[in-house]
Amino acid sequence: MLSYRPTVAPGSSGRLAVLQRHLSAVPLSGQVTSTVYPTNFCYTLDNNFLTREQRQFYEENGFLVIKNLVSADDIERFRKEFERLCKKEITVPGLLIMRDIAISKSEYVPDQKAITKLQDFQEDPELFRYCSLPQIVKYVECFTGPNIMAMHTMLINKPPDAGKKSSRHPMHQDLHYFPFRPSDHIVCAWTAMERIDRSNGCLVVIPGTHKGTLKQHDYPEWEGGVNKMYHGIRDFDLSIPRVHLVMEKGDTVFFHPLLIHGSGMNKTAGFRKAISCHYASADCHYIDVKGTTQENIETEVVELAKKRYGLSGLTLKDTWMVRGRLINGERTNL
Numbered sequence: 499m500l501s502y503r504p505t506v507a508p509g510s511s512g513r514l515a516v517l518q519r520h521l522s523a524v525p526l527s528g529q530v531t532s533t534v535y536p537t538n539f540c541y542t543l544d545n546n547f548l549t550r551e552q553r554q555f556y557e558e559n560g561f562l563v564i565k566n567l568v569s570a571d572d573i574e575r576f577r578k579e580f581e582r583l584c585k586k587e588i589t590v591p592g593l594l595i596m597r598d599i600a601i602s603k604s605e606y607v608p609d610q611k612a613i614t615k616l617q618d619f620q621e622d623p624e625l626f627r628y629c630s631l632p633q634i635v636k637y638v639e640c641f642t643g644p645n646i647m648a649m650h651t652m653l654i655n656k657p658p659d660a661g662k663k664s665s666r667h668p669m670h671q672d673l674h675y676f677p678f679r680p681s682d683h684i685v686c687a688w689t690a691m692e693r694i695d696r697s698n699g700c701l702v703v704i705p706g707t708h709k710g711t712l713k714q715h716d717y718p719e720w721e722g723g724v725n726k727m728y729h730g731i732r733d734f735d736l737s738i739p740r741v742h743l744v745m746e747k748g749d750t751v752f753f754h755p756l757l758i759h760g761s762g763m764n765k766t767a768g769f770r771k772a773i774s775c776h777y778a779s780a781d782c783h784y785i786d787v788k789g790t791t792q793e794n795i796e797t798e799v800v801e802l803a804k805k806r807y808g809l810s811g812l813t814l815k816d817t818w819m820v821r822g823r824l825i826n827g828e829r830t831n832l
């Protein structure tokens with residue numbers, strides 16, 4: 499499994515150069531002069547799908563919410579599949595099932611609802627359908643270009659907080675987990691599977707932080723404990739204003755992997771559900787994270803892979819190479 503090689507030989511630095519040229523969005527001669535063409539868009543591609551307002555919003559803020567993008571029927575199907583997986587009616591290779599730290603450390607015997615997160619559902623055709631929904635992929639292409647990889651999949655089932663605030667997700671940047679670049683060609687799609695607001699722990703973002711750099715991440719020092727791998731930005735300044743994204747069922751947010759975000763406590767009795775996929779341009783390249791701030795997460799992920807699959811000597815890159823799946827175009831580098 500780990501001897502995977504891309505089916506198309508890399509050597510595609512030319513493609514990336516083309517993509518980068520697209521990113522600078524320089525006006526072409528001969529275009530309609532009544533339109534003012536942007537000269538400084540660098541986080542979105544010029545493929546005429548996003549409106550000018552949508553592009554401008556993402557450029558400035560690092561996220562974009564699209565209302566009602568996923569149908570109630572599809573969400574119902576994802577919900578049903580989630581239940582089958584929780585009940586272990588089916589098993590899926592590679593699927594990671596995670597329970598909340600508060601539940602895992604208590605005497606209480608959890609039922610299947612006590613699952614906080616399913617991760618890596620790329621081998622489950624029903625859930626993976628989410629990643630290929632054409633209306634999502636159309637948006638994704640505006641950030642990644644045409645060669646699209648689904649790198650990371652999650653169904654988050656934020657449990658009612660057990661009283662220790664462990665249902666929170668600390669403020670972080672997803673790029674911390676990713677050993678591939680450039681970051682501008684990576685995007686997360688995150689769809690609310692029901693109404694999500696401050697009562698059940700909505701996404702919380704700090705607009706504009708995608709323009710910054712990757713920060714040092716560690717486990718936050720929370721009294722009630724922190725879930726495995728829920729790293730947060732070290733010494734994060736909580737006085738910086740946060741924006742709470744209240745979303746209705748089917749609404750989808752696309753966000754940049756440097757955008758600082760987290761999610762709040764679930765104060766309701768229900769399990770708050772969202773489904774997400776991180777996409778990257780297949781033209782991105784892997785980096786070695788040794789000696790960088792990402793070394794700590796590499797150590798943890800590699801330890802987990804060793805524990806689960808008995809494989810030693812892996813790198814963070816190896817664990818992503820085997821999880822990535824092509825969605826559109828050619829698998830060039832990743």
Ligand SMILES: CCCCCCCCCCCCCCCCC(=O)SCCNC(=O)CCNC(=O)[C@H](O)C(C)(C)COP(=O)(O)OP(=O)(O)OC[C@H]1O[C@@H](n2cnc3c(N)ncnc32)[C@H](O)[C@@H]1OP(=O)(O)O
Nearest residue numbers: 595596597598599602672675724725726727728799803817
């Ligand atoms: C091919 C390689 C695949 C490797 C995959 C690695 C995942 C990489 C993550 C990338 C994320 C990138 C995207 C950014 C998004 C940000 C995030 O969401 S980061 C957080 C997501 N990460 C995860 O969900 C992965 C971590 N999960 C796990 O490692 C496991 O689910 C587990 C927490 C270890 C539970 O394993 P399991 O064996 O099923 O459980 P138990 O046998 O009951 O417990 C073993 C041991 O672990 C303790 N424990 C259980 N739950 C938790 C928890 N939520 N937090 C902390 N610790 C937990 C449990 O108490 C046991 O401990 P003990 O001391 O041995 O008793």
Ligand SMILES: Nc1ncnc2c1ncn2[C@@H]1O[C@H](COP(=O)(O)OP(=O)(O)OP(=O)(O)O)[C@@H](O)[C@H]1O
Nearest residue numbers: 666667668669696699700702736740760761762763
């Ligand atoms: N006092 C705090 N200590 C540590 N982290 C915090 C604190 N307050 C907020 N955070 C971080 O910010 C995230 C969002 O929290 P925020 O307070 O903005 O939302 P919330 O708790 O869902 O909403 P509300 O404050 O309305 O209950 C939390 O998950 C956590 O990561």
Ligand SMILES: O=C(O)CCC(=O)C(=O)O
Nearest residue numbers: 654667672759760761772
């Ligand atoms: O709480 C959520 O649904 C999102 C958490 C998150 O940001 C993540 O898993 O990367």
Ligand SMILES: [Fe+2]
Nearest residue numbers: 670671672759
């Ligand atoms: Fe995240």
Ligand SMILES: [Mg+2]
Nearest residue numbers: 666696762763
């Ligand atoms: Mg709060």
